[in-house]
Amino acid sequence: METEPILKIENIEVFHGTFQAIWGLSMEVRRNESCALIGANTAGKSTLLDTINGVLHPATGSIKFLGQEISKLDPFEIVDLGITQVPEGRRLFPEMTVLENLIMGSYTPNARKHCKENLKRVFELFPKVKDRQKQLAKTMSGGEQQMVAIGRGLMAHPQLIMIDELSLGLAPIIVDEIFRTIHQIKAQGVTVLFVEQNVAKTLMEADRAYIIETGKVSLSGTATDLRNDKNVHKAYFGV
Amino acid sequence: MGHGDLFTPILMGVMLGGLYALTALGLSMVFGVMRVINLAHGDLVVLASYGSYAVLTILGLDPVLGLVITIPVMFVIGVLIQKYLMSKAVTIGAEAPLIIAFGLSLVIQNTNQIMWTPLSRGINTRYSQASFYIFHRQFPMTYLMDFVVGIVVMLVLREFLRRTYMGKAISATAMDPRASRLMGVNTKRIYYYAFGIAMISAAIAGTFLGMTFPFTPTSGTTFLTIAFGTVIIGGLGSMMGTFMGGIILGLVQTLSAYFLGANAQMLVLYVVIIAILAFRPQGLFGR
Numbered sequence: 001m002e003t004e005p006i007l008k009i010e011n012i013e014v015f016h017g018t019f020q021a022i023w024g025l026s027m028e029v030r031r032n033e034s035c036a037l038i039g040a041n042t043a044g045k046s047t048l049l050d051t052i053n054g055v056l057h058p059a060t061g062s063i064k065f066l067g068q069e070i071s072k073l074d075p076f077e078i079v080d081l082g083i084t085q086v087p088e089g090r091r092l093f094p095e096m097t098v099l100e101n102l103i104m105g106s107y108t109p110n111a112r113k114h115c116k117e118n119l120k121r122v123f124e125l126f127p128k129v130k131d132r133q134k135q136l137a138k139t140m141s142g143g144e145q146q147m148v149a150i151g152r153g154l155m156a157h158p159q160l161i162m163i164d165e166l167s168l169g170l171a172p173i174i175v176d177e178i179f180r181t182i183h184q185i186k187a188q189g190v191t192v193l194f195v196e197q198n199v200a201k202t203l204m205e206a207d208r209a210y211i212i213e214t215g216k217v218s219l220s221g222t223a224t225d226l227r228n229d230k231n232v233h234k235a236y237f238g239v
Numbered sequence: 240m241g242h243g244d245l246f247t248p249i250l251m252g253v254m255l256g257g258l259y260a261l262t263a264l265g266l267s268m269v270f271g272v273m274r275v276i277n278l279a280h281g282d283l284v285v286l287a288s289y290g291s292y293a294v295l296t297i298l299g300l301d302p303v304l305g306l307v308i309t310i311p312v313m314f315v316i317g318v319l320i321q322k323y324l325m326s327k328a329v330t331i332g333a334e335a336p337l338i339i340a341f342g343l344s345l346v347i348q349n350t351n352q353i354m355w356t357p358l359s360r361g362i363n364t365r366y367s368q369a370s371f372y373i374f375h376r377q378f379p380m381t382y383l384m385d386f387v388v389g390i391v392v393m394l395v396l397r398e399f400l401r402r403t404y405m406g407k408a409i410s411a412t413a414m415d416p417r418a419s420r421l422m423g424v425n426t427k428r429i430y431y432y433a434f435g436i437a438m439i440s441a442a443i444a445g446t447f448l449g450m451t452f453p454f455t456p457t458s459g460t461t462f463l464t465i466a467f468g469t470v471i472i473g474g475l476g477s478m479m480g481t482f483m484g485g486i487i488l489g490l491v492q493t494l495s496a497y498f499l500g501a502n503a504q505m506l507v508l509y510v511v512i513i514a515i516l517a518f519r520p521q522g523l524f525g526r
Contacts, residue, residue, distance in 0.1 A: 055420060079423030091418035093411050104411050107404060108423035156423060 006031045006160055006191050007052065007083075012061030012071070014044075014051050014215075021047040022058070022215040029160065034182050034192040036202045036223070038236075039212035045195045046088060048212070049162050053085045054078040065160070080108040082159035088168070088195075090149040094138035098129060098148050101137050105155030114157045122151035125184055143174035150181065154190070161185065163194040167201075179205045199236040203227040247376050248497040252490035254382040257389025258451065260485025262444040262462055263469035264393065265437035267481050270470075272413045272433040275325060278340040281463030282347040283438060287313055287445025288454050289351055292362050302362050302446050309442045317438030318431045326430060344459065351456035362449040381451050388447055389485070392440060397478055409433050468512045474522025483524055 005028035014022035021044045029035045037045045050056045052063060054075040063071040070078055084105075092101050102122060106115040123130035126147045132140065137148060146167075153161050166182075167175040175198070182192055182205060196202045202209060203223045211219040211232070219231065226232050266280045277283075287309055294305030302309075320343065328335035361367075369380035400406035412419040412429045420426050448454065448462065465488065473484025488508065495507035515523065 053421065055417075074425070075420045076423045076425040079421070084423075085421045087418060087421055091415050091421075093414045093418065095414060096407075096411070100407065104407055104419075104422050107408060111423070112404070152422070 004031060005029060006066060007193070008062075008064045009052070010062045010064075012051065012058035012063065014047055014056055014058050016047070016056075020215065022051065024061070025212075025216055026061075027210050027217055027220065029191060029193050030208075032186060032189060032191055033207040034186055034194070034205070036206040036209040037193070037195045037212055038199050038202060038209055039218075043212045044215040045212050046164055047215075049085055049164050049193075049195065052078075052083060052162065076108065079156055079158075080110050082110075082157070084153045084156040084158040084161050086149045086153040086161065086163040088164040090142075090145045092137035092145055092148055092152070095136065097134055097136055098140070099133040101148055101152050102129075102133075102155050105152035106157070108156060111155060111157040115155070118155050118157055121188065122154050125154070125181060126151055143170050143177070146170060146174075146178060147181075150178075150185075154185070158190060160191045160193060163192065166194045166196045167198055175201070182206075199232075203232075244376075245494075245497070246374065247378075248493040249490065250373070250376075250378065251382060252493035253486050254378070254386040254489070255451075255493065256486030256489030257386035257482075258444065258447055258485070259389075259465050259469050259488050260473075260482045261385075261389040261392055261440060262448065263466040263473075263481050263485060264396065264440040265444070266463075266466040267470050267475060268437040268440070269434060270475060272409060273321075273325065273329070273336075273430055275329070275336040276340070277437075278337065278463065279343040279347060279459075280340075280437075280441065280466055281461070282344045282351075282459030283313070283316070284441045284445040284448065284462045284466075285351065285454055285456065285459040286316075286347055287438075287442040288362070288449035288458070289355055289360070289445075290442070291446040291449055292355075292360055295362055295364070301364060302450065303364075306443065306446060309446060310439050313438040313442035313445075314435040317435040317441075320438075321431050321434035325434070326427065348456050348459060355456060357455055357457075359453040359455050360449075361453040362446070364450065367450060379451075381447070385447050385451055388443060389482075392443055393478055393482055396436070396440070405429075405432060409436075464509075468508060470522070471512055472515055472523055474524045477524055480522055480524030484522065487523070 007029040009025065009027050011024050011026050012022060013020065013024060039045055047056065051058055054073050058071050062069060065081060065083060093104060102119060106112055106118060128144060129147050129151055150163065167178055170178065179201065185192055203226055206223045208222050209226055210217050262284060266277055269275055269277045290309045290312060291302035291305055294300050294308055295302050324339050325336050328339045366380050370377050371380055371383060400410050408419065408424045408429050412424060412426050416426050468488050469481060469484040472487050473480030491508055491511050492504045496504040499507065
């Protein structure tokens with residue numbers, strides 16, 4: 001099933017100062033799918049998300065979002081176009097309440113127009129968050145914080161939400177809940193790109209995945225194909 | 240002042256505290272948002288004092304009304320400092336903004352020296368000599384104005400930070416610049432506004448300081464000490480702390496003058512600041 005890609009990355013090279021983190025990487029994210037990035041720590045997954053988001057700029061190559069070149073834009077422009085990132089470690093604003101955190105999510109001009117309806121959507125998605133909206137963000141548990149962080153991302157009225165380290169550090173029961181929300185977000189028409197360490201779970205839940213090694217795509221395909229791939233088995237399941 | 244009458248120095252100290260808190264507000268804001276210690280803050284406050292002095296003596300305008308000129312001018316100066324000096328300096332390292340601020344301080348001091356001579360100036364308005372009475376004790380009207388203005392500015396700033404999108408973005412950027420960028424905040428521009436707003440508070444502080452005390456081109460050092468003292472006592476980042484810090488500083492000053500004489504007041508002030516740094520470095524109200 002081929003659909004038009006919402007995000008198309010071609011042959012990008014990204015540096016941290018003099019250190020090259022990404023080497024000629026190409027990939028695409030298709031409309032309304034959940035796409036996963038798998039790979040060891042320091043493989044360049046977070047760097048890739050930051051590059052898509054405009055926090056970093058590629059030295060060469062192109063990044064097109066809905067056909068528009070975005071590799072030279074700044075984050076505030078890219079967020080307004082409809083790409084949002086839920087960063088690793090959640091990074092909620094600790095001294096703000098849950099509600100204030102969510103409102104900060106709808107900062108861009110485009111998001112502000114849809115603030116009310118998105119807030120309603122987030123509360124439907126995470127009823128727990130609605131109950132705790134007056135609480136300071138720093139007083140919440142890790143799982144609750146991740147829900148607020150994802151909710152804050154959705155407040156930006158994105159077409160593509162990128163979630164870094166979806167389930168890192170969360171209790172297993174919360175992990176299942178968080179993965180379920182991926183499907184719900186997709187059902188609302190938002191495309192999901194996420195980074196995840198739990199390979200087995202990811203290949204059960206995602207539509208497609210890219211395996212990233214030392215700044216390059218080493219393998220990609222539908223989750224089903226990758227699940228049955230011999231090399232993936234050897235590398236990630238040890239059999 | 241006869242002994243046994245503590246009411247006068249206490250009330251004077253509290254009223255002065257409002258002004259001290261206002262003086263510290265800009266220093267606290269620039270540090271809180273940009274993590275830059277603005278060593279030029281005192282001199283920028285004096286610059287505003289001279290600005291209001293010029294508004295009064297050259298334009299013949301009441302300096303409080305003249306704030307409609309001094310506030311936007313100081314705001315623009317703040318934006319320009321952040322845009323052309325600080326934003327480049329922070330990319331070099333942590334000490335670069337400190338050195339830039341120190342250089343800026345010298346430039347402002349010497350410019351004021353050339354323009355206004357080293358002679359002491361005061362902003363004398365028709366209410367400078369006015370006074371009011373509580374329990375038959377006389378107080379200068381300017382002290383009451385200092386206190387009221389200090390409270391009003393802090394309340395307005397607090398509501399601005401809480402209620403407007405830009406205010407929230409400033410608070411968010413102070414807490415986590417990376418997360419703010421990912422929310423679509425143009426943090427570079429937020430830094431311009433934060434410095435500009437700090438300079439608005441400096442414009443108001445400088446005007447009222449100039450109406451309360453005589454000043455010279457080197458008064459910035461004293462004002463910076465007052466601002467640092469307030470922030471050290473109150474703790475950084477809390478507006479309530481800054482306000483209480485200002486009042487404690489004002490009280491220390493007036494009470495030590497009352498008990499030990501006017502010559503001792505600054506000495507006692509410094510001893511208190513050092514003692515707090517030694518025993519409670521996060522400030523009395525800091526976390």
